[in-house]
Amino acid sequence: MDKLTCPVCSHHCRLEEGAVGRCRGRQNQDGRIVSLNYGKLTALALDPIEKKPLFHYHPGSMILSLGSYGCSMSCPFCQNYSIAQASDSIHYEIYQPEEICRIARRCQSRGNIGIAFTYNEFLISYEYVRDTASLSHEAGMKNVLVTNGLAELPILEEILPFIDAMNIDLKAFRPELYKKMGGDLDMVMAFISRAVRDCHVELTSLIVPGMNDLPEDMDREAAWIASLCRDYNKDIPLHISRYFPRYKMKEPPTDLKLMKELQAIAANHLPHVYLGNV
Numbered sequence: 462m463d464k465l466t467c468p469v470c471s472h473h474c475r476l477e478e479g480a481v482g483r484c485r486g487r488q489n490q491d492g493r494i495v496s497l498n499y500g501k502l503t504a505l506a507l508d509p510i511e512k513k514p515l516f517h518y519h520p521g522s523m524i525l526s527l528g529s530y531g532c533s534m535s536c537p538f539c540q541n542y543s544i545a546q547a548s549d550s551i552h553y554e555i556y557q558p559e560e561i562c563r564i565a566r567r568c569q570s571r572g573n574i575g576i577a578f579t580y581n582e583f584l585i586s587y588e589y590v591r592d593t594a595s596l597s598h599e600a601g602m603k604n605v606l607v608t609n610g611l612a613e614l615p616i617l618e619e620i621l622p623f624i625d626a627m628n629i630d631l632k633a634f635r636p637e638l639y640k641k642m643g644g645d646l647d648m649v650m651a652f653i654s655r656a657v658r659d660c661h662v663e664l665t666s667l668i669v670p671g672m673n674d675l676p677e678d679m680d681r682e683a684a685w686i687a688s689l690c691r692d693y694n695k696d697i698p699l700h701i702s703r704y705f706p707r708y709k710m711k712e713p714p715t716d717l718k719l720m721k722e723l724q725a726i727a728a729n730h731l732p733h734v735y736l737g738n739v
Contacts, residue, residue, distance in 0.1 A: 467494045469585060470533040470611045471645035483643075485548040486531030486585035496586040497531075501553040503544045504528030504580050507568055513577060513607050514700050514737060518626040518661050523572040524605060525565045528580025529553070529589075533611045535643040536632065538669050542708040545581040558593035562600055575603035575625070584612045587620055594623035610652035611644050617655055626661040628700075629653055633666075633673040634682040650685075657693050665700040665737070668715045668723060676726055683727035683734075690731070699731055703738035 464475040467482050474482035476489035481497060488497040508526045510519055530553065532545040539545050556564075565576050576597050578590050583606065594604040603625045610629040631649065633639055639646040656662050664686060668674050679701075686697050701724055704715045720736055727734040 465489050465492070465494050468613060469587065469616055470613070471648050472533065472643075481548075482585075483535075484531045484533045484582070484585040486529070486582075496588050497549060498529045498553075498586050499589045500555045500557055501529055501549075502527055502556050503530055503547070503551060503553050505556070505564075507571060507573060508577070510574070510577075510605070513579060513605060513628045514665065514735070515605065515626055515628055515661075515663055516700075516735060517663065517696065517698050517733065518605075519574055519603070521572075522574045523568070524575055524577045524603075525561070525568055525573055526577040526579050527556075527561065527583075529583065529586060530581055531585050532582040532609070533585055533643070534582070534609055534632075537642075537709040538667070538672075538704055539708045540667070540705075541580055546708070558589070558596050561593050562596045562602075565597060565602055566600060569602075573602075575605065577605040577607060579605070579607035582609055582611075584608055584610075584616065587612070587616050591620045591623065594620065598623050609644065610649040610656075612648070612652060614651060614655055617652055621656070621659055624656075624660050626663075627656055628663045628665055629656065631664045631666050631682065631686075634678045634685070635673075638673055654689060657689050657695055657697065662695070663698045663700065665702055667702045667704055668720060669704045669710070670712050670715055674715065674719060674723070676722065679723045679726045680729075683730040687730040696733065697731070698733040698735065699727055700735045700737045701727065703736070705738065 467474045486498040530547040
């Protein structure tokens with residue numbers, strides 16, 4: 462049987478029957494590329510929305526946060542590597558979209574406004590996002606996506622009508638760095654540009670020592686974000702997050718003085734720049 466090409470991200474994995482993509486969440490089953498981790502949740506928690514992080518979208522509210530497993534990138538500093546870099550062998554429980562929406566409604570008495578797809582990369586199971594978020598909207602709730610933005614625009618278009626807010630990682634502002642992490646800067650920039658048009662967007666840049674911590678890179682990144690703000694008449698907050706040793710990287714945490722310097726550089730272009738993990 463011929464190999465099939467997965468349409469989701471920049472890797473476009475060519476999969477034989479039964480083969481699983483590098484994200485560990487998509488598989489060729491009976492001549493179709495399907496979501497292997499559909500409804501398989503490794504985490505379920507009621508979080509403050511500020512943890513996503515979203516500071517300018519319903520501040521003070523709570524949101525039911527879901528995690529599955531797998532990711533389209535392979536960052537050596539992954540902060541959630543125990544699930545993001547895991548495969549189908551990890552412990553999970555299956556929750557269909559209808560069940561998640563029932564749980565979300567029950568949590569409304571505790572301040573819950575909806576559902577957040579977070580903790581791992583949910584774009585690799587975008588079908589679950591689409592199905593769950595559409596039901597959530599029908600019930601009058603909000604939907605949040607926390608993502609690396611590594612997806613083709615047709616994938617984004619499938620879920621965008623049901624997503625109210627996103628926090629998108631902008632991991633670096635040089636293509637060669639994205640390539641080292643298994644990503645594609647141009648794809649992520651196109652994803653951000655399209656998302657900004659139709660939903661609330663905040664961006665996060667995790668600053669890793671010796672990797673993406675150059676002041677000139679932050680200046681170019683913030684200038685580009687500011688251009689989007691002007692083009693779409695939108696306010697796009699930027700969260701500059703502090704790295705801590707995780708997964709394959711053992712370097713000390715990002716220097717706080719450097720974090721503040723990068724914040725000041727970004728603030729030359731943007732009105733809302735926040736430091737995270739400090």
